[in-house]
Structure formats: structure tokens, C-alpha cells
Amino acid sequence: MKIRLQPLQALYFTQFLSAFADNMILFVIAHLLRENGFSPAMLALVSISFFLPYIFLAPLVGPFADKHPKSFVLVIGNLIKALGVLLLFVIDHSSILFLMLCYFTVGVGAVVYSPAKYGILPELTRNEDELFHANARIEAYTIFAILTGIGGGGAIASMTAPLLSSAICLLIYLLSLALTFFIPRMKGNLSIRYGAEARRFFIDFQQLMGRPETSFALIGTGAFWMSSAVLRVAVLAWIPIALGINPESFSVSLILATTSIGIIAGAFLAPKLVPLAQFTRSLTFGFGMFLIIVLFPWIHVTAIAIALLLLVGFMGGVFIIPMNTVLQEEGKKMVGSGKTIAIQNFIENLLMAVGSGIYYLIVYTGISISGAIVGQGLLLLVFLLYLAKYRKRIAG
DSSP states (O other): OHHHHHHHHHHHHHHHHHHHHHHHHHHHHHHHHHHTTOOTHHHHHHHHHHHHHHHHSHHHHHHHHHHSOHHHHHHHHHHHHHHHHHHTTTSOTTOHHHHHHHHHHHHHHHHHHHHHHHHTHHHHOSSHHHHHHHHHHHHHHHHHHHHHIIIIIHHHHHHSOHHHHHHHHHHHHHHHHHHHTTSOOOOOOTTOOHHHHHHHHHHHHHHHHHSHHHHHHHHHHHHHHHHHHHHHHHHHHHHHHHHOOOTTSHHHHHHHHHHHHHHHHHHHHHHHHSOGGGGGGGHHHHHHHHHHHTTGGGOOOHHHHHHHHHHHHHHHHHHHHHHHHHHHHHHHHHTOHHHHHHHHHHHHHHHHHHHHHHHHHHHHTTOOHHHHHHHHHHHHHHHHHHHHHHGGGSOO
């Protein structure tokens, strides 16, 4: 049994390191933007470049992961991410397009990596019980990586020169890549044809969107991640202005990380607060999330800001987990787990790109960061009101 778990342990650690660096690199680029005199709004523009590969490559990355050995696909994903960081050493940092290219390249690596890390789990487990626990563990490692990547990774980026923090990021990706070689290389399905699978992707998309339960969950989880992506960028710019903290201080990223702690707490308590049979009740916590977001412009006390970030994360965790669970269970029956995740990634990243684009335009027109946060809250409200009307189609 111990020997059997060794590849899984390698997978957990490679996933943790890769996800940690994914979150840390955003702070490295944010540091470079400040150093080169770019406005805070430009970080939203750079963020969009990370989401684009998820949108355009969504129909192809699942078939790519299935056609080749998944441990090999993990290596390819990490290599592409490392290439994105390596570009930071040779590009002109005063060019926003070059910085976007770096983050876009990391995004390509992330979208290639994503389906393989889930798809390899059935190959490394012997039964459904082992698979269930493996899924739970890889999610736990991912959440912990996001939390430490924002807090610890952000702190490293703020306390070191950009090139040094870039080098640390590169080493983390390479270490993640090295651990992948402890995972067995099993044959893929060489008969897969990308054209046919791409067409199947859009058929599956229509099927999931055609059913009220899965459509509700796809739109709801997409709206959550849209708000989360924009708030991460907006609050990163808002904290120094509203709370009077040096933007170079590591405390900025630590304060921002409290949102992730709230999400973890909300995710843990979600099953107790929202019965799965009545999962649309999670919408109440979505409205709570909106109300907290629109309070931010009036907050100038650090302790209160931390409390609100914890609370908005908690509301978000309770909001998203029931919908995620229903989507995974129903999607598995309808089109399969992997395809459901691919479609969910497509919608979430499409909405994250749209939300980030709207945020950029709001700030670009001269509206304050606080005004842009309220604008994001109102955009979330539009989705929530639509879902409130849509849930009448769902029985019970």
C-alpha cells in the first residue's frame, strides 16, 4: 500500500508547487508593473492574458491529456509555465504587451496541466473509495497552494527584487516538474482525433446548459470566479490606498490571503448550511457576498477590512460549494467528469476575462478603485438576479 501511494504523494506535491507558483507569479508581475510606472488597472489587463488560453484551448486540452501519457502532459504543462517565467528575464519590462505575453504563456501551461492532474487520478487508484479520497486530497493541496501562494508567494515577491522572485518561481516550477518523474507513465489513447473531440465539446456544452440544474451551477460558479478574479486585482490596488499601507509591503498580500481563509471555512460549513437537495438556497450567500463587496469603499480600518475579506470569502465558499457538487454529480452522469470540468473551466475563465475587462475599462475612464469595486459588485448582482429568476425552473 505504501508503494502504491508514492505516485499519489508525488502528484499532490507537484500540484501544490505548481499552483503555488501560479499564484506567486501574479505578484511578481504586479511588482514589475509598479516598478515601471504602470497604473493598478494594468494588472487587470495582464490577468486577462492568463484567462485567454482557457477560453481558446478548452476544446483541445482534454483530448490532448487523454491522447498522451498524463504524467508526460504534466511535464509539458510545467515546462510551458517555466518558459513563461523565463521570458521575464529577457523581455523589456516597460512593455505591457511583453508582460502580458509572459502571463499568457503561464496560462497556456496551466490549461494544459489542468485536465491531466485530475485525469491521472483513476490511473493511480484501485477503486472508487481511493479515487474519492485522492480527489479530496488534491483539492485540499490546491486550496492550500492558493492560500500560501497569495500570502507567502506575495510576501516573497514584495521582499525581493523582481528578477530574484522570478528565479524563485522558476525553481518552484522546475521542482514541480522533477517530482512528476515519480509518477508512472501510462499509455494514452492514440486513436483520439482533435477535430471530433472539439466538436463533441460544444455538443456537451449545449447539453449541460440545456438542463436547469447544471446550467444554474455553471452560471453561478462562473459568476463567483469572475468576482473573485476581479476582486483579487482590485483589492490588491485598494489596500494601499484605503488602509495607508505601502504597496511594496508583504502585509498587503497577507491581508488579501484572508479571503482564501474565508473560502476554506465557507467550503467546510457549506454542507451544514445548504442542503444539497435545495442547492439553489446558496444564492442567499451570493447576495450576502454582494452586500459586503459594496461596503469596501467606506472602510479605512485594517481590522475591519480583514474581517470583511474573511466574511466575503466565507459567503463565497458557501455560495459555490453546493453548486460545484451538483455540477460534478450531474455532469458526470450526462457527459463525464473530465468534460464537465473542461466546460466549467471554459465558462469560468470567459467570465473572468469579461469581468477583468470591464474592471479595466472602469478604472481607465478615471473612476476610482473603490468605484470599480462597487461596479464589480453590481455586475455580480446582475448574475444573482438572473439566477434568482432562473431557479424557478428547478423543481424543489
